[in-house]
Amino acid sequence: MSPKQHRGEVTAEQLLDAALRVYGESGGQGLTVNAVTGASGVSPGSLYHHFGSMDGLVTALLTRWLERLLAEMVTALERSDSARTGIRSLVRTYLAFIRDHRDAGLLLHSSRADELGMHRAKQLRDAQEARLTPLSAWVRRHVESGEVAPLPPSVLESLILGPVIGVSRRWLTLGDVDLDEAADVLPDRIWRSVSARPR
Known part of the structure; x- marks a missing residue:
């Protein structure tokens, strides 16, 4: 696996972990792009790049x-x-x-x-x-x-x-x-x- 692929996997994992934390704290209503990117420290562009949408x-x-x-x-x-x-x-x-x-x-x-x-x-x-x-x-x-x-x-x-x-x-x-x-x-x-x- 190249360093770039590894970074991509780490970023995707950060987003998934953050999304679960946000969901646990705020429920479905709180599961927004801003909440997930804020909790993960990952940019909205990266979220869309890895997952396409919420x-x-x-x-x-x-x-x-x-x-x-x-x-x-x-x-x-x-x-x-x-x-x-x-x-x-x-x-x-x-x-x-x-x-x-x-x-x-x-x-x-x-x-x-x-x-x-x-x-x-x-x-x-x-x-x-x-x-x-x-x-x-x-x-x-x-x-x-x-x-x-x-x-x-x-x-x-x-x-x-x-x-x-x-x-x-x-x-x-x-x-x-x-x-x-x-x-x-x-x-x-x-x-x-x-x-x-x-x-």
Whole structure:
């Protein structure tokens, strides 16, 4: 990598880090070019050069943190020895990630993320294909083994992640959920909804 490329990467990282800080402090309304460039010490021209627009910056920020979350989820599943322990690890990993990265969690579960996801769903999904493939393969493997019910992948994804996302959103916005309690209760409840042999 040339020195110029390295400087460009450092600048892009500064902008992404600053954007997350601004978002955590001021919410979506405060996420402006002036706020991000002021917090990063980077010129507006550099922001437009690297990301094209504020939407481009937010998309890159969402992609960065989605990649990190998915990577941790895949690692949790790969370390599990059964579908049931995989669900438990996945739930606990997701909730721990949200607790440890609250600002990123706020962004990932924001209406802005939902809006971008609706308008750029295919682009975001294509960008995450490398991370999503192991998740899909894990689910398929446990459906084929007879542990997980043979439901459509989109339904399984909703049954597994829907409750975790709902609890995360509530903790981030209202703060009236105990994440430790959720991490204890949700895995077995979710497992019963996807198990091929619910008890």
